Amino acid sequence: MTSRLRSFATPLLLAAAALLALPALAQTPAAAGAEPYQAGRDYFPIEPAQPTSSGDQIEVIEVFGYSCIHCAHLAPQLAAWKKTLPADVKLDYMPAVFGGIWEVYGRAYYTAQTMGVLEKTHDPLFEALHTEKRRIGSLDDLAAWYGEHGVDKAQFLATMESFAVNAKIAQAQAQVPRYGVDGTPSIIVAGKYRVVAPREGSFTKMLQITDWLIEKERAAKKAG
Template structure:
């Protein structure tokens, strides 16, 4: 996992040293439970009750590693097989990250999420625009088609506050403490991986395990 902790917004890559493997799913499995991924305890908590296999990226617009992972996440989303859906959960780990979580839900509500998701990462980390405060975030979205006053109203609404509260509880249930992290079907959480390429490959492998386990 490429961790940005609750304390440091831009931390060095963490989790690169492998831990001792707890057990292997099979002798030929390319990844080890307890090492590259963790099997979460039941009951499994999902984002939605759709019935599809769920791939969730836990991220933050304040996380430079999430910005670096964004192209890989796009590739992963496009490559998922039928019956699998890709979702995002913004991590509200600290006061500096909460405005970005609010921005995610406001952008989604206003229908500008798809056109601004990657652009916000680029503006903040590639172009080094000052996008940190509520006002700066609102200015960014206003420049990309959102009504500024409406954006602020939605971002600060009780509905969005409830989303953030629920997300924090979900991430605690999943044991997520860094970003980007991927959770598959509320059952598997990625752990110690070395590269973004490996993170994508691991996710696809976990998805296949879930699809294979579904009733025929």
């Protein structure tokens, strides 16, 4: 009889202990409204924080590469997201200049920017490389492709080697490592936070985290 009473008592005691623990569980960070995204898991603080060039606006930068298929997949979502941004947020782009073809495409980006044709060529170049599967891998190939979009080929080639483009390439080569970027696409918020492409899930989550960090920075600016 004693052994049976003990066998019944043990579950009853465990259940009672669980009920007593409920108030304590209610006070855990998750129940108390912890932040939905965690540093080191969903985003990464940049230390030291990097200066921005957006003035009073919150700066958001996509570090990308035209050769990156994931950047190509993100591009249309990012373009749509950009249209929803409030006036206090500014989205810019920075090519990752890792060397080789990354530098060639980085020069193409800054050349298009310098010549004022970036808006009409940025997304189409992704499409040409990753949807149409066109082989555009040299300076001459790029000059010919931009020529199809109304850009003077000789002027494009000259601008690619200009002082202005060389300076921007040098700046990107120095800045991307300071952000801690080792892969693309990466999104930098306010020079303080890095969001990387998710291993699982969609780019929608990447942009949701970015939105949350923008709000975090906005709140910090108001408080500061």
